[in-house]
Amino acid sequence: MTAPIPRFTGDAAPYGGGDPYADYRAAGLPFTHLVDLADRRLGGSVIAANDEFFAERENLLKPEIPRFDPESFGHKGKVMDGWETRRRRGASAGAPHPAEGDHDWALIRLGAPGVVHGIVVDTAHFRGNYPRAVSVEATAVDGTPSPEELLADTTAWTELVPRTPIGGHAANGFPVSVRRRFTHLRLKQFPDGGIARLRVHGEVAPDPAWLTALGTFDLVALENGGVAEDASDRFYSPPANSIQPGRSQRMDEGWETRRRRDTGHDWVRYRLAAQASVRAVEIDTGCYKGNAPGWAALYGLDATSGADPADPTAPAWTELLPRTRLQPDTVHRFPLDAAPPVTHVRIDIYPDGGVARLRLHGTPTDTGAQRLAARHAELTGQPPPRRRASRTRST
Numbered sequence: 001m002t003a004p005i006p007r008f009t010g011d012a013a014p015y016g017g018g019d020p021y022a023d024y025r026a027a028g029l030p031f032t033h034l035v036d037l038a039d040r041r042l043g044g045s046v047i048a049a050n051d052e053f054f055a056e057r058e059n060l061l062k063p064e065i066p067r068f069d070p071e072s073f074g075h076k077g078k079v080m081d082g083w084e085t086r087r088r089r090g091a092s093a094g095a096p097h098p099a100e101g102d103h104d105w106a107l108i109r110l111g112a113p114g115v116v117h118g119i120v121v122d123t124a125h126f127r128g129n130y131p132r133a134v135s136v137e138a139t140a141v142d143g144t145p146s147p148e149e150l151l152a153d154t155t156a157w158t159e160l161v162p163r164t165p166i167g168g169h170a171a172n173g174f175p176v177s178v179r180r181r182f183t184h185l186r187l188k189q190f191p192d193g194g195i196a197r198l199r200v201h202g203e204v205a206p207d208p209a210w211l212t213a214l215g216t217f218d219l220v221a222l223e224n225g226g227v228a229e230d231a232s233d234r235f236y237s238p239p240a241n242s243i244q245p246g247r248s249q250r251m252d253e254g255w256e257t258r259r260r261r262d263t264g265h266d267w268v269r270y271r272l273a274a275q276a277s278v279r280a281v282e283i284d285t286g287c288y289k290g291n292a293p294g295w296a297a298l299y300g301l302d303a304t305s306g307a308d309p310a311d312p313t314a315p316a317w318t319e320l321l322p323r324t325r326l327q328p329d330t331v332h333r334f335p336l337d338a339a340p341p342v343t344h345v346r347i348d349i350y351p352d353g354g355v356a357r358l359r360l361h362g363t364p365t366d367t368g369a370q371r372l373a374a375r376h377a378e379l380t381g382q383p384p385p386r387r388r389a390s391r392t393r394s395t
Contacts (some may be wrong), residue, residue, distance in 0.1 A: 005029065005175055008167030012127040020068040020125060025170035031118030031201045032173075035222055038185070038200040039063060041244050042111025042223050046083070048147035049106040054084035055194060057106050060187075066124040066196035082126060084194030098191035104131075107147055108185040112223045113140070114204040115179055115379060119161055121172045121187075122197040130168040131189030136161040138182035140380065142207070150184055157186060181205040181379035203227075205379050206273060208372040211364070216279065220345065220360040221245065225273035225372075229309070229344075232266045233257035233352070239268040242358045248286045254356035256291065257349075266293075267312075267348045272360065274368030275304055275343045278320060281334045282359035283347070285326055292328040293349035297321055300342030304367065309344040318342070323350065341365045 006027040013023060038044035040061045049057040054076055059066075060083045072079040083106060088098040116138065123130040137157040141150065149155070158178060166172040187198060206225045211217055220226035222243045231239040235258035241248075242255040257266045278300065285292040298321035303309050307316035320339050326332060326349075339362075347358060364372065377383055 005173050008170035008172055009165045010167055012169030014127060015070060024124060025167060029173040034117055034201040036199050037110045037112050037114045037202050038108055039111050044111030045109045047107050047109050051085040051104050052083060053086040055080045055082050057083045059083055060198045068125040080194055082194050082196035085192045088192045102191040103188045104192050106187045107150055110183055112204040113181055113183040114202045115181060116160060116176045116200055116202040118176055118201045119174045120199040121166060121195055123168050123170055124196040126194040126196060127168045129194050131193035133163050133165045133190040135163040135188045137186045140181055140183050208376050216361055216363050218359050219272040219276045219362050220270045227271040229269045229271050231268040242355050248356035251287045254354050256354035257352045260352040265348055265350045266352050267346055269309060269344060269346045271344050274364040274372045275341050276362045276364045276368050277341050278336055278339050278360045278362040280361040281321060283332045284357035285328055285330050286356040288354035289328045291353050293326050293353035295323045295350040296326055297323040297348045299346045301344045302341055303343040
C-alpha cells in the first residue's frame with residue numbers, strides 16, 4: 001500500500017537566525033525521481049503572470065534550491081527568491097478582505113511536454129506570506145501559443161490539483177493521476193502570496209512527427225524521451241544530468257560518483273526514446289579535469305526480446321563500444337558500425353569519476369517508430385498517423 005502524501009498547512013515560525021532550512025517542512029515524495037518537465041534547462045518558462053510585484057515569476061523554475069538572505073531588501077521591500085505578488089484587498093472599507101475566489105495566476109510552458117505524475121509547490125522561506133491555497137490546471141496546445149491564446153475561452157483546461165490548502169516554508173507535494181500529455185500549466189494561488197519553486201515531475205512524451213522530421217537525433221536526450229533508469233552511484237549528482245540539453249558548464253551539472261576504494265566500477269542504465277539503431281556516440285567529460293573516468297564502455301540491450309534491462313548479467317547485453325581510454329575535459333566521438341537495434345544502453349566507467357554528457361545519435365526502427373506513434377495517440381486521444389506503404393527496391 002502506498003503511503004499517503006504528507007500535507008503541510010499553516011505558518012512556519014518567523015526566521016530566528018542560523019540555518020534557514022533547519023525548520024523547513026518536507027517529506028519523501030514518490031515521484032521526485034522523475035524528470036522535472038518544467039525545468040528551465042529543458043526550455044521551461046513562466047510566460048505570464050497577473051502580478052509579480054515583490055518577486056519575479058521567472059524564479060519559480062530556477063533549478064537550484066531557493067536562497068534566503070535576511071539582510072537583502074530592495075525599494076519594494078524584502079527580496080525573495082521566488083514569485084511573490086502584492087497583498088490583495090477587498091472592494092470597500094466595509095468589505096476589506098479578498099473575495100473567496102480571488103487569486104493570482106502564472107502560466108508555465110513545460111520544457112518537455114509529457115505526462116505529469118506529481119507536482120511540488122515549494123514555499124521555502126515564505127513563512128507568513130505564502131498563499132492560503134493553490135490549484136494547478138493543464139492544457140495541451142502544440143506550437144508556441146501566446147498567453148492571450150492560452151487564456152482564451154476556447155482553451156480547454158484540465159484540473160490536476162484541486163484547490164488545496166498549503167503550508168508556509170514547506171515542500172507541498174501533490175500526486176497527479178491524469179495520464180495525458182500536456183504542454184502548459186496554470187498555477188493559481190488563493191488569494192495572493194509567494195511561492196519559491198514549482199516542480200512538475202513526470203515522463204517526457206515527445207512528438208513523433210518532430211522526431212520523424214529530424215530523422216537522426218539524440219535517442220537518449222531527456223527532451224526526446226530518454227530516461228536514466230538506474231545508476232551505481234549518485235553521491236555528487238544524479239545520472240539524469242548526463243542527458244540534459246547543452247554542454248555542462250560546471251562539475252555539478254554532470255553525473256559524478258564518489259571515489260571508489262574497491263575493485264568495482266560505476267555505471268548508468270538508460271532507456272532510449274524508442275527501439276533504435278545507434279550510429280554515433282559522444283561521451284563528454286567536460287569540467288571533469290582531475291576526476292574524469294579512466295575508461296568507458298557501452299553496452300546495448302533490446303527489451304522487446306523479453307530480456308530484463310535490470311539484469312546486468314543478461315546475455316542480451318551486447319557490446320557497442322569496447323572499453324576505451326577517456327581524456328579529462330574532452331568530447332569523445334565514436335561512430336558505430338552496424339550496431340544492433342536496442343531499447344536500452346548502459347555506460348560502464350572505470351573505475352569511477354564524472355560524465356558530463358552522453359549523446360547517442362541514431363534512428364528509431366520501424367517498430368520503435370510505431371510504438372512512439374501509438375503512445376502519442378494514447379496520450380492525446382488522437383488516432384495514430386497512417387503509415388505509408390514501403391517501396392520495394394528492385395534488383
